[in-house]
Structure formats: structure tokens, C-alpha cells
Amino acid sequence: MICYAVWMTLRPAIPHVLLPALLAACPSPPGADAGTEGPGTEASSSASSEAVTDGGTGSTGSAGSTGEAPPPQPEVLTVLDQIVFYDGYAATVDEPIPAGVIRHNNALVATRFTEEMQAKIQTTLQLGVIVGALCDNYDRIGSVNLALVPRGAQTYAPAEVDRIEVARFITPFMDMNKNPKTVPYEWQADDLVPILKDPELLAEFDLWFELSIFGVPYAANKEVAGCAGRNDTQLGTLLLYTDSARPAPEFTTLLPLAISEDFNNYTEGASDQLGTTRKTIQFELPADTPNAQLVLITSNHGANQGGEEYIRRDHDVYVDGTLVLQYKPGRTSCEPFRKYNTQGNGIYGPFPRSDEEWQSFSNWCPGDKIDTRIIPWGAASAGPHEFVIDVPEATFFEMQGNFPFSLYVQAQ
Numbered sequence: 001m002i003c004y005a006v007w008m009t010l011r012p013a014i015p016h017v018l019l020p021a022l023l024a025a026c027p028s029p030p031g032a033d034a035g036t037e038g039p040g041t042e043a044s045s046s047a048s049s050e051a052v053t054d055g056g057t058g059s060t061g062s063a064g065s066t067g068e069a070p071p072p073q074p075e076v077l078t079v080l081d082q083i084v085f086y087d088g089y090a091a092t093v094d095e096p097i098p099a100g101v102i103r104h105n106n107a108l109v110a111t112r113f114t115e116e117m118q119a120k121i122q123t124t125l126q127l128g129v130i131v132g133a134l135c136d137n138y139d140r141i142g143s144v145n146l147a148l149v150p151r152g153a154q155t156y157a158p159a160e161v162d163r164i165e166v167a168r169f170i171t172p173f174m175d176m177n178k179n180p181k182t183v184p185y186e187w188q189a190d191d192l193v194p195i196l197k198d199p200e201l202l203a204e205f206d207l208w209f210e211l212s213i214f215g216v217p218y219a220a221n222k223e224v225a226g227c228a229g230r231n232d233t234q235l236g237t238l239l240l241y242t243d244s245a246r247p248a249p250e251f252t253t254l255l256p257l258a259i260s261e262d263f264n265n266y267t268e269g270a271s272d273q274l275g276t277t278r279k280t281i282q283f284e285l286p287a288d289t290p291n292a293q294l295v296l297i298t299s300n301h302g303a304n305q306g307g308e309e310y311i312r313r314d315h316d317v318y319v320d321g322t323l324v325l326q327y328k329p330g331r332t333s334c335e336p337f338r339k340y341n342t343q344g345n346g347i348y349g350p351f352p353r354s355d356e357e358w359q360s361f362s363n364w365c366p367g368d369k370i371d372t373r374i375i376p377w378g379a380a381s382a383g384p385h386e387f388v389i390d391v392p393e394a395t396f397f398e399m400q401g402n403f404p405f406s407l408y409v410q411a412q
Contacts, residue, residue: 302401
């Protein structure tokens with residue numbers, strides 16, 4: 001766990017400004033059993049990167065008598081530090097932002113992944129996000145993206161460059177006056193190491209990390225003490241944890257295919273055909289590969305009565321006509337995230353729900369991450385290929401809801 005590793009191994013390396021956030025966000029105090037934050041496995045999945053390990057700390061001893069250099073020390077890199085997000089529906093604010101960070105809009109900021117940071121990346125990687133409560137007391141969607149920006153550019157337009165979504169999460173219902181005031185998320189992300197250290201890619205592009213947290217302050221303006229007239233919605237911090245506990249994956253090809261695209265059955269272009277929830281992506285591999293994988297993120301939204309947010313559906317994934325993954329989103333229980341939902345809401349209510357109750361309607365939990373599904377593909381030939389995702393029972397009652405869809409391919 002990032003929090004546990006930070007406290008037990010790397011506390012001297014953490015910027016002082018992050019310590020309060022980490023203290024509040026870590027689910028266990030320093031020295032306690034870190035355990036696991038997640039509530040268990042999904043209802044069904046044959047391939048998923050859901051499991052998150054602690055990430056080893058490696059040896060910290062001195063060089064042996066042979067004069068060998070000691071192994072590299074684990075690193076925690078602060079990519080974005082307590083960035084303030086604002087009303088996602090309003091015009092972009094002109095508020096101060098740290099040097100090196102650009103605000104694309106009120107819900108999306110970015111910073112260049114510097115050569116100094118790149119040099120510290122070892123062979124494993126965890127992503128960590130800490131969201132702090134400000135004046136949005138509802139559950140919202142957030143994400144971490146990587147943008148491939150022409151080398152040397154000082155800024156960029158997100159729609160004009162290739163980008164991949166590498167993590168997605170849902171904020172809890174939070175009252176900024178109640179504890180805990182922060183919520184932590186983490187993802188095992190070793191598969192990003194070959195991207196962040198690819199010399200050919202880095203010769204052509206700078207990599208920019210993006211953090212997106214969409215927020216709306218209107219309810220909090222009336223319901224949360226101290227929020228009247230304010231339009232700041234959340235605080236966001238992005239951390240990377242890296243060590244050399246195991247070898248890095250070996251991939252040399254990256255194909256960005258989709259990032260947060262609409263996926264529903266009622267919007268032109270959001271599916272193969274109106275009335276069906278089936279989406280086909282055609283792509284080409286530049287060369288034969290002994291090993292390839294697909295990285296997929298989806299989440300089900302639609303909070304209206306009978307909305308897709310509350311109905312678990314089977315998702316079928318095909319590559320070149322072969323079924324490669326079947327999954328049904330949703331946790332065994334959302335109770336582990338109750339502590340972060342400090343604003344009263346209709347999802348959690350005043351009393352705990354049974355596992356059966358949670359499984360009867362929840363596709364995700366406010367305060368939890370959305371799974372990043374890594375789909376092993378194996379050997380594949382150069383040339384055209386086809387990806388299909390199909391949710392045959394989705395209805396999108398009253399033409400509401402959406403399954404934001406992100407996909408990229410990695411190959412050796």
C-alpha cells in the first residue's frame with residue numbers, strides 16, 4: 001500500500017506539505033497493520049488488474065564486502081500537490097496554480113513528466129491519488145491520464161494529442177468540515193513503466209500527467225457550512241511510488257485507441273448502431289509481436305430511476321471475434337468506503353447494508369477506484385485487428401446514462 005510504504009520506508013523523502021494529507025488519508029496509522037483497502041473481488045472477471053499489492057521496498061542495507069553498489073532506494077514522487085479544482089460547468093478560473101502546472105479547464109490540470117522524475121522510475125510503479133474535500137459534497141468522477149505531447153511544447157490542447165486514461169475513481173459524498181477530509185486511491189501500474197522509460201517515445205514526445213476531478217459546488221453552497229458563494233470543489237494530489245521489487249514488463253509499442261469516449265445506445269456514434277450497446281474499435285499492429293495486451297476502463301453511470309448506475313450488467317469483450325473477457329462491475333460490498341462519505345446521502349443511508357443489498361444495485365462505490373482491466377492477448381500478427389465490447393442487456397432508461405470508455409494496446 002502506498003500509505004504504508006510511505007510511512008514505514010520513505011517518510012524522510014516526502015515533502016512536508018504532503019504529510020497532513022497522508023496522515024488523514026492513510027487508512028491505518030503508522031505502525032499499524034496496513035491490511036487492504038478494497039472490499040474484495042468483483043462479481044465476475046476472468047482478467048483484471050484489480051488486485052493491488054504493497055509494492056516491495058527492496059533491500060536498504062549497505063554494499064557488501066564485494067563492493068557491489070546497494071540496490072536503489074524506493075521513491076515517492078509528488079507529481080501534483082494539492083491542486084484546487086473548481087466548478088466543472090463554469091468558465092475556467094484565473095486562480096493561481098503552481099509553477100509547471102497548466103489548467104486546461106476547471107476539472108483538468110496537467111504537468112510535464114520531467115527528466116528528473118523519469119530517472120527515478122525503477123521497475124515497479126504504483127499510482128496514488130489523494131482527494132481533499134472542498135465545496136462539492138456529491139460523488140463525482142475523476143481520472144489520471146497520460147498525454148503524448150510534441151517534445152518541447154510548453155502547453156497543448158488535450159483534443160489534439162494522443163492521450164491514455166490510466167486510472168479512474170469516484171469521489172465520496174464529503175463534508176469539508178468533517179473527518180476524514182481526504183480519501184486515498186491507489187493502483188498497481190507496473191505496465192506504465194515501459195511507457196515512462198521508452199527512449200524512442202521520449203525522443204519524440206514529452207509525457208504529461210493529467211489529473212481530472214469534475215466537481216459542482218451548487219448543493220454545497222447551500223448545505224455545507226463555509227461554502228456559500230464558493231466555487232472550489234476538491235483538492236487533488238498525484239503521487240508515484242516506485243521500487244525494484246520485480247522486473248518491469250516488456251512492451252515497446254503503445255497504441256492509444258480511446259479515452260473517455262461515450263458508450264451508450266442512444267447517442268449517434270456512441271455505439272455501432274443506435275439501439276445497441278456494442279462498440280467496435282478497428283486498429284493495426286505495426287509489427288508481429290510475441291506478446292500484447294489491452295488495457296480497458298469502463299464505468300456505468302445514469303442516476304435516474306432505473307438508471308444503468310444501479311443495474312449490474314454482463315460486459316463481453318472480443319478480440320478478432322474471440323471472447324477474451326467477461327465481467328460484471330461492482331464490489332462485494334461498499335461498506336469499507338462508508339467512513340469517507342461524511343455527507344449524508346441516499347447511497348449509504350444511516351445503517352450498514354448487507355453484501356446482498358450492495359450487490360443488488362451498486363456498480364461502484366463512492367470513495368473507491370474503478371478497475372483498470374488488463375486483458376492478456378498474447379502473440380499477434382502485424383496488420384488490422386478488431387476490438388469489440390458488448391453490453392447486450394443495457395437499456396439506458398429515458399435515454400440517460402453513459403459508460404465512459406477508454407482503451408489502449410501495448411505490445412512487445
